Amino acid sequence: MYTVIGATKSRALRVMWMLEELGEEYAHIGAGPRTPEALKYNPSGKIPALLDGDAVLTDSVAIMTYLGDKHGKLTAPAGTIARAQQDAMTFWLIDEFDAILWAAAKHSFVFPEEQRMPEIKDSLKGEFARAADLLSERLEGPFLMGDQMTHADILAVQCINWSIGAGFPRVSDKLGQWAATMRQRDAFKAAQAR
Numbered sequence: 001m002y003t004v005i006g007a008t009k010s011r012a013l014r015v016m017w018m019l020e021e022l023g024e025e026y027a028h029i030g031a032g033p034r035t036p037e038a039l040k041y042n043p044s045g046k047i048p049a050l051l052d053g054d055a056v057l058t059d060s061v062a063i064m065t066y067l068g069d070k071h072g073k074l075t076a077p078a079g080t081i082a083r084a085q086q087d088a089m090t091f092w093l094i095d096e097f098d099a100i101l102w103a104a105a106k107h108s109f110v111f112p113e114e115q116r117m118p119e120i121k122d123s124l125k126g127e128f129a130r131a132a133d134l135l136s137e138r139l140e141g142p143f144l145m146g147d148q149m150t151h152a153d154i155l156a157v158q159c160i161n162w163s164i165g166a167g168f169p170r171v172s173d174k175l176g177q178w179a180a181t182m183r184q185r186d187a188f189k190a191a192q193a194r
């Protein structure tokens with residue numbers, strides 16, 4: 001059985017949602033960032049971490065990639081063109097969604113007050129809005145990569161949820177409705193209820 005370390009209202013939700021989609025059992029330790037519990041598993045204090053036997057794995061996207069490969073679900077197989085395209089989408093989402101939202105978080109509450117530059121947030125919001133419009137245009141199938149759900153969908157929806165919580169501009173109706181449909185999945189609801 002797996003153990004997920006990290007509060008549900010954090011990037012840990014990505015890993016929990018993935019495990020729910022895979023139908024894998026897991027224990028959950030809802031530790032906050034930089035708490036003694038988080039520091040026990042990752043010297044940086046970052047969450048999430050995943051315990052798999054004696055191994056401690058870190059970074060939500062690395063963990064989702066590992067789980068998808070291991071269980072042969074929610075990912076195209078490694079070494080295929082489909083996988084290269086899925087990875088490109090995943091890394092694009094990290095650059096254009098996750099990194100932007102994280103920069104805004106750093107300048108809102110993560111950095112010590114004297115290091116924050118809140119005036120950067122308007123620029124970040126504009127950057128996010130442009131990326132969200134691009135994603136909206138690209139979305140064609142029921143999922144980002146077409147007919148099959150992949151962990152890129154989990155990453156995108158968790159970032160869209162995060163953007164709402166952070167007071168970022170609303171995404172297009174098309175992208176917003178897609179995210180709402182994804183949130184209706186039993187696996188998402190089960191993860192969020194933990």
Ligand SMILES: N[C@@H](CCC(=O)N[C@@H](CS)C(=O)NCC(=O)O)C(=O)O
Nearest residue numbers: 010011033045046047048059060061
């Ligand atoms: N790339 C990492 C980022 C992890 C991360 O920064 N997590 C946040 C919470 S969602 C955190 O622990 N922040 C504490 C800190 O950076 O000090 C991942 O996706 O797991």
